Amino acid sequence: MLILLSAAIAPGLALFSYFYLRNQMATEPRRTLFHTFIxxxxxxxxxxxxxxxxxxxxxxxxxxxxxxxFSSTMEEFFKWFILLITIYNxxxxxxxxxxxxYGASISLGFATLENVLYLLTYGLDTAFLRALLPVSSHALFGVVMxxxxxxxxxxxxxxxxxxIVLALIAPMLLHIIYNTILTFRGQWLYLIVPFMLFLWWFGLRKVKQAHIHLVRHLHEQNKI
Known part of the structure; x- marks a missing residue:
């Protein structure tokens, strides 16, 4: 059981640590991030x-x-709505x-519990594939949001x-495309690889752009 839980939780923690450490200009309060994860x-x-x-x-x-x-729009709406009412202000x-x-945190909270439930049902054989696909895709949807x-x-x-509308629509569309690809029986692997490469490129581009905006913001606040 401990091995299974570790395998389910580790991908989410690793991805969040990656995005957290990319922020070299300021440190976000860990308690608020933990609450968002919850x-x-x-x-x-x-x-x-x-x-x-x-x-x-x-x-x-x-x-x-x-x-x-239904599943794509509902999952992204819930994440968007909670961020809007609890974190935005x-x-x-x-x-x-x-x-x-905050986007990565709430998405990885959802993806981590979903992963735990899935591995409890289907076992460790799916752990590696789920780390590469559902967990990382949720993290990147959250980054875009x-x-x-x-x-x-x-x-x-x-x-x-x-x-604010784009914060909902953009990850929702990406999620719909992702789930649509998974419905192509037999051919999904040929489609999911380029899509995931695009998703990582797009997500990391947003991370880079956010970092540029952060530097500009700190300059305006005379903090650097």
Missing amino acids: YGLLITFPILFIQYVFIEEGVISHGFFQDVL HGEFDDPYDGIL GYYFGQSKFSPKKGKKTL
Whole structure:
């Protein structure tokens, strides 16, 4: 059991540590990040419950709508909504890079518990593949979401609402594409590899851009 839990939790911790250590200009309070991670864990339960009810009641019977559109949009909406109401106006969200960390944190909280439940059901044989695909993809969806939250908070008032909407739409579309690829039986591997390479490129580009905005923000605040 201990080995299984370690295998389920380790990918999320490793990915979060990577994004946390990329921030060399400022240190975000660990307690707030931990709370955000816990929020990600907690939203797993209402998401799973809603999915179960919809499936049992036959609200969504078509496989594509159930496995791709419904699950993708609901998971990203819950993460976006919790970040919006608990973190966006938090006093410790005080620079553009913080959005990256909070987005990754809530996404990895969700992905970690989902991974624990999955490995408890299917065993350690799937641990490596899940670390490469679902856990890392959730982290990168969170990075993209957090990037736009960070841009919204520290941009002129005129563009704030548009960026908040992008914080939902961009990761939602990426998640839909990811889940759609997994429905291609037999060919999914040929599609998922280039998509994951693109997702890493896109996510790391957002990390780099957020770091540039952080440096600019600190200059404006006369902190460097």
